[in-house]
Amino acid sequence: xxxxxxxxxxxxxxxxxxxxxxxxxxxxxxxxxxxxxxxxxxxxxxxxxxxxxxxxxxxxxxxxxxxxxxxxxxxxxxxxxxxxxxxxxxxxxxxxxxxxxxxxxxxxxxxxxxxxxxxxxxxxxxxxxxxxxxxxxxxxxxxxxxxxxxxxxxxxxxxxxxxxxxxxxxxxxxxxxxxxxxxxxxxxxxxxxxxxxxxxxxxxxxxxxxxxxxxxxxxxxxxxxxxxxxxxxxxxxxxxxxxxxxxxx
Numbered sequence: 001x002x003x004x005x006x007x008x009x010x011x012x013x014x015x016x017x018x019x020x021x022x023x024x025x026x027x028x029x030x031x032x033x034x035x036x037x038x039x040x041x042x043x044x045x046x047x048x049x050x051x052x053x054x055x056x057x058x059x060x061x062x063x064x065x066x067x068x069x070x071x072x073x074x075x076x077x078x079x080x081x082x083x084x085x086x087x088x089x090x091x092x093x094x095x096x097x098x099x100x101x102x103x104x105x106x107x108x109x110x111x112x113x114x115x116x117x118x119x120x121x122x123x124x125x126x127x128x129x130x131x132x133x134x135x136x137x138x139x140x141x142x143x144x145x146x147x148x149x150x151x152x153x154x155x156x157x158x159x160x161x162x163x164x165x166x167x168x169x170x171x172x173x174x175x176x177x178x179x180x181x182x183x184x185x186x187x188x189x190x191x192x193x194x195x196x197x198x199x200x201x202x203x204x205x206x207x208x209x210x211x212x213x214x215x216x217x218x219x220x221x222x223x224x225x226x227x228x229x230x231x232x233x234x235x236x237x238x239x240x241x242x243x244x245x246x247x248x249x
Contacts, residue, residue, distance in 0.1 A: 140167035
C-alpha cells in the first residue's frame with residue numbers, strides 16, 4: 001500500500017506546529033517564571049527597604065529612649081543634689097540659729113537673715129528691725145571703705161575674709177566694738193555673705209581702764225623717782241613732771 005504524500009506533509013506540519021506550540025508554551029512558561037522571579041525580587045527588595053526603614057525607626061526610637069533615660073537620670077541626680085543641698089542648708093541654718101555668736105547673712109549689701117543672737121546684739125525687738133536694711137547702716141562711717149573692700153574681695157575670690165575689729169551701732173545708736181569675719185556662702189540658692197560677730201566692747205573698756213591705770217602707776221613711779229633726787233630744784237622737778245605728762249598724754 002502506498003503512503004499518501006499529502007498525509008505525510010500534513011503530519012510533518014502538525015509535528016512542527018506541535019513543536020512550535022510546545023516551544024511557545026515553554027517560552028511563555030519561562031517568561032512567566034522570569035516575571036514571577038522579578039516580582040518576587042521586587043517584593044524582597046521592597047520588604048528589605050521596609051525592614052531598613054523599620055530598623056532605622058527602631059534605632060531612632062532606641063536613641064530617643066536612651067536620651068530620655070539619660071535626661072531622667074540627670075534630672076533625678078539634680079533633684080537628689082538639690083535635696084541634699086536643702087537638707088544641708090537647713091541643718092546649717094539650724095546650727096546658725098542656735099549659735100551663741102551673732103550671725104547675719106547679707107546679699108547685695110542688704111540683710112536677708114539674722115539669728116536670735118544678732119537680734120539681741122543689735123538691741124532689736126525682732127529680726128524684722130534688721131531684715132532688708134543695708135549693712136552699711138550699722139557700720140561706723142570710719143569703717144565704710146574698709147568694709148566695702150572686704151566684702152567685695154570675699155565675694156569675688158570666694159574665700160573667707162580674715163577677722164577684723166570694727167565699730168557698729170545698735171538700734172538705739174549705742175556704739176559697739178565687734179570682731180567680725182565674713183565668709184561667702186550660698187543662701188537660698190544664691191551667693192551671699194555670712195558675717196559672724198563677737199562683742200568685744202566690754203573687753204576694750206577694761207583694756208582702756210587698765211591702760212589708764214598703768215599710765216597712772218608709771219607717772220606715780222616716775223614722781224617718786226624724781227622726789228628721791230636731791231639734785232633737782234623745785235622748778236626742775238616741775239619741768240620734768242610736765243615733760244612726762246606731756247609725753248604720756
